Amino acid sequence: MDIFELGDSEVYLYLALSNFLLGALFGFFPLLAGIKMKNRKYGVTGFVGSVFGGAIAGVFLAFPVAAVLTWLILKDLHVTPEPDGDVHVSIGPDVSDNDGNGGGDGDGGD
Numbered sequence: 001m002d003i004f005e006l007g008d009s010e011v012y013l014y015l016a017l018s019n020f021l022l023g024a025l026f027g028f029f030p031l032l033a034g035i036k037m038k039n040r041k042y043g044v045t046g047f048v049g050s051v052f053g054g055a056i057a058g059v060f061l062a063f064p065v066a067a068v069l070t071w072l073i074l075k076d077l078h079v080t081p082e083p084d085g086d087v088h089v090s091i092g093p094d095v096s097d098n099d100g101n102g103g104g105d106g107d108g109g110d
Contacts, residue, residue: 016055023054023062030069042073 006014027050034043046069053061 019058019062020051020055022059023051026050026054026059026062026066029066030073033070033073037073037077039073042069045069046073 024047027047030046030050031043034040034046046066049065049069050062053065
């Protein structure tokens with residue numbers, strides 16, 4: 001039975017490839033969130049950043065990149081309960097702003 005031996009260059013190659021795949025796995029979260037929330041720019045940036053970050057530093061860079069970009073995609077997501085028990089989900093400015101001026105204070109003035 002032969003002993004399987006790897007040199008230093010092969011170990012580094014396999015480590016980089018496994019971290020590359022791990023970065024792709026983490027990168028799918030912002031990619032899918034970006035496609036779903038119609039924010040493809042952040043989604044693709046999160047995927048590419050996680051893949052390259054994973055190849056460079058593994059989980060230590062791939063996970064934070066994916067988490068930050070996913071948060072940036074989902075931070076404008078507003079969920080408000082309706083009186084009839086339904087839940088209303090919207091993307092963009094605060095949905096409690098009923099006067100349309102963007103202030104959110106509800107007084108209708110500027």
